[in-house]
Amino acid sequence: MIDQELELYDVTIIGGGPAGMYTAFYSGMRDLKTKLIEAKEELGGRMRIYPEKMIWDVGGVTPTLCGDLIKRLEEQARTFEPTIVLGQQIVNQARQEDGTFILTSATGEQHWTRTVILAIGYGILQMAKLEIEGADRYEVTNLHYTVQELEPFRGKHVLISGGGDSAVDWANELESLAASVTIVHRRDQFGGHEKNISRMRASSVKVRTPYTVSQLHSNSGETIDQVTITHAESGESEQLPVDAVIVNHGLKSDFGPLRDWGLEMGEWWAKVSPKLETNLPGIFAAGDFVDYDSKVRLIAGTFTDAVLALNSAKLFMDPDAPKYAYVSSHNDRFKEKNKALGVIDDH
Structure with a gap:
């Protein structure tokens, strides 16, 4: 009624x-x-x-x-x-x-x-979260799932995990602002628009494929200082120093x-x-x-x-x-x- x-x-x-x-x-x-x-x-x-x-x-x-x-x-x-x-x-x-x-x-x-x-x-x-135990403790400091402002990343060493439009776009946006940008993706191919991918590959952005983020390391327990990335095929790992981590997993x-x-x-x-x-x-x-x-x-x-x-x-x-x-x-x-x-x- x-x-x-x-x-x-x-x-x-x-x-x-x-x-x-x-x-x-x-x-x-x-x-x-x-x-x-x-x-x-x-x-x-x-x-x-x-x-x-x-x-x-x-x-x-x-x-x-x-x-x-x-x-x-x-x-x-x-x-x-x-x-x-x-x-x-x-x-x-x-x-x-x-x-x-x-x-x-x-x-x-x-x-x-x-x-x-x-x-x-x-x-x-809902943002797909980074599936690493304890990752959520860094969400209040330097682990980001969205980027509200670019300025906080100025002069920082930024690692981006992801391979879609958003990951590629943020790599391009931050490339001239950050001290360095590294993008880590589990596949060799990226899923963004072709022109944006070409722009990223031609820039100073460090492209690491096929890798995944496997561990987060902190000296203080409050912020991420280093990230371990692992090769998806060989299983070999290496550590990268970071000031900020951006996760774009869809x-x-x-x-x-x-x-x-x-x-x-x-x-x-x-x-x-x-x-x-x-x-x-x-x-x-x-x-x-x-x-x-x-x-x-x-x-x-x-x-x-x-x-x-x-x-x-x-x-x-x-x-x-x-x-x-x-x-x-x-x-x-x-x-x-x-x-x-x-x-x-x-x-």
Whole structure:
């Protein structure tokens, strides 16, 4: 039974990363009553892990710090004043007799909506920890799983363990700042973007493969002073002096009760149609959470997902509606906003 105090929304977006924020903006362009719900206490999603990382691949945006891009996306998301709810993890959905949905959070709050767009990325993320006994004691000093600021590493001897995008990116970012950067990876091949890997290999970064970090050593018991790395094939080991250790072993994903909704899902993604429809009518998805044949796993691709998912939601509610929003220069929703910016619109 629907609580009479609940307010009905056209679209409820679950997830406040780049996919969710851009969906909220575009939903406003389509004049829909919009709510965005984020499990954490701030918007940004996975991007919050790397605020000091430089983002190069967003169209029309010059190289920008990830933290700054989050601010711009949030400002854009609020353009049409959607309702934004923070600190609520949605765990259950129930379709009503009239086809609407009641969404329920882990702490019991309810939300009423005509359609749902899932922009939850890889679910609740946790950093994969360094599997060495006693490693956690150094997390308060010089063992890092995220890099919030670059300056603390200036003039330091830094060891990075990992071989994906993040490990390669941090090696490149720190190369000109740190006294030395050594990257240790258990395979000879790295999983980052080709251009970034080439840049790293051509720089002063010391690449040690195939090696793993096998021991941490401390003179004081408070900070790591040396690291033992072990060759993955020969078993030979050596010790390296360090001032800081950065571990980028990937993320562990947990979709929690979402897996009980009846969605067609793999280990990491939900299968969707080319129109970003899930197998559940009225529920759509966008961003890192989705998989389809032409999926582009870049932030730019996430924006396209957001548009496609929202257009599908609009047509689900109103099959006679235009298939997409007019461009901003011809969209009535921007006329008053242009006036506020001092722009004279003669069209």
